[in-house]
Amino acid sequence: MRIARLLTGALVGAAATLGAAATLTAVAGPAFAAGDDQQKAPTEAGTSFRTAKEVAQGQRATADASTGDYLYWSFPADAGQRPTVKATVKLPDSAAGPSGATWRVDVYDGLRRRQACMYGTQSRAAAPDATSVELSCTLRTVRAWAEPWANDPLPGTYYVRLTAVDLSPADQGLPVSVAVEAASKEIGGPAAVDGSLAAPLVPGATGATGSQALATGEPDNGWSSGWWSDRWVWTAAGGVLAALAGIGGYALTRGTGRPSRVPPGM
Incomplete structure (x- = not known):
């Protein structure tokens, strides 16, 4: 459940970042x-x-x-x-x-x-x-x-x-x-x-x-003089997706059972 909550939160964050791209571009672009x-x-x-x-x-x-x-x-x-x-x-x-x-x-x-x-x-x-x-x-x-x-x-x-x-x-x-x-x-x-x-x-x-x-x-x-670009938004979205991929990979590769017993005398 914890992993599911983390994945859901990351997906929501990525969607919000990508959804802001069009809005920020329209605001930052000179009219x-x-x-x-x-x-x-x-x-x-x-x-x-x-x-x-x-x-x-x-x-x-x-x-x-x-x-x-x-x-x-x-x-x-x-x-x-x-x-x-x-x-x-x-x-x-x-x-x-x-x-x-x-x-x-x-x-x-x-x-x-x-x-x-x-x-x-x-x-x-x-x-x-x-x-x-x-x-x-x-x-x-x-x-x-x-x-x-x-x-x-x-x-x-x-x-x-x-x-x-x-x-x-x-x-x-x-x-x-x-x-x-x-x-x-x-x-x-x-x-x-x-x-x-x-x-x-x-x-x-x-x-x-x-x-x-x-x-x-x-x-x-x-004048914007080039300080703004929607590349900023896509870079941030890429960071969120990379974090999401890391969480998913960890959830898939970590073990779910107890550690095996150590043989006697070791």
């Missing part, structure tokens, strides 16, 4: 809920890295612009996230003709290094009968730490640049409407590394005038 901030989504775009309009993940930023403009937005991404940027361009009638215009979306990290897209349609030429162009770019998973020589995406500010290339002179300056949205998938433990940045890559102005930082956006729950 980018739009909520009421959706009403505050930018309705214009910046024209450079320095003037990029900040947008939270989950918000849909819009802007009216002209073909040939370079449009910039910025959003925060934390360790363990795999961001996807989507852009929609509504074309004017004349731009939907055989002009050969190609629209392109690029994503840069806080060091202004262009990040490669794992998949998605990063650039697309407007079809002759098209009224809009859809673009997307899914980045690699943001890492909490990387070697100095690596080009891995790191926690911090990310910049989105949208523009049209291969425009004919007749199509320059035509009005377009654009919409951009960034959202992330939480990858968690499979992307965890043993290390973290001292601070996220959020560029800021350091002039003597104390001017405002270039990008101030951050996750609702702050």
Whole structure:
């Protein structure tokens, strides 16, 4: 009975630890809920890295612009996230003709290094009968730490640049409407590394005038910088299961009868 109670207690402890994994991951993972901030989504775009309009993940930023403009937005991404940027361009009638215009979306990290897209349609030429162009770019998973020589995406500010290339002179300056949205998938433990940045890559102005930082956006729950990973939960669960296996092995291998008598004269 005692062994049964021990086994039952160990099983309950393991179940509680494993059951907490999903809850703790959801709590510890940075949230980018739009909520009421959706009403505050930018309705214009910046024209450079320095003037990029900040947008939270989950918000849909819009802007009216002209073909040939370079449009910039910025959003925060934390360790363990795999961001996807989507852009929609509504074309004017004349731009939907055989002009050969190609629209392109690029994503840069806080060091202004262009990040490669794992998949998605990063650039697309407007079809002759098209009224809009859809673009997307899914980045690699943001890492909490990387070697100095690596080009891995790191926690911090990310910049989105949208523009049209291969425009004919007749199509320059035509009005377009654009919409951009960034959202992330939480990858968690499979992307965890043993290390973290001292601070996220959020560029800021350091002039003597104390001017405002270039990008101030951050996750609702702050930057995790890789301190949390659901690997912690699975490690604890593994310890509980190892203890359970030890108790079970002991119960199976220990003797249940009395020790044999020692022969006389020994």
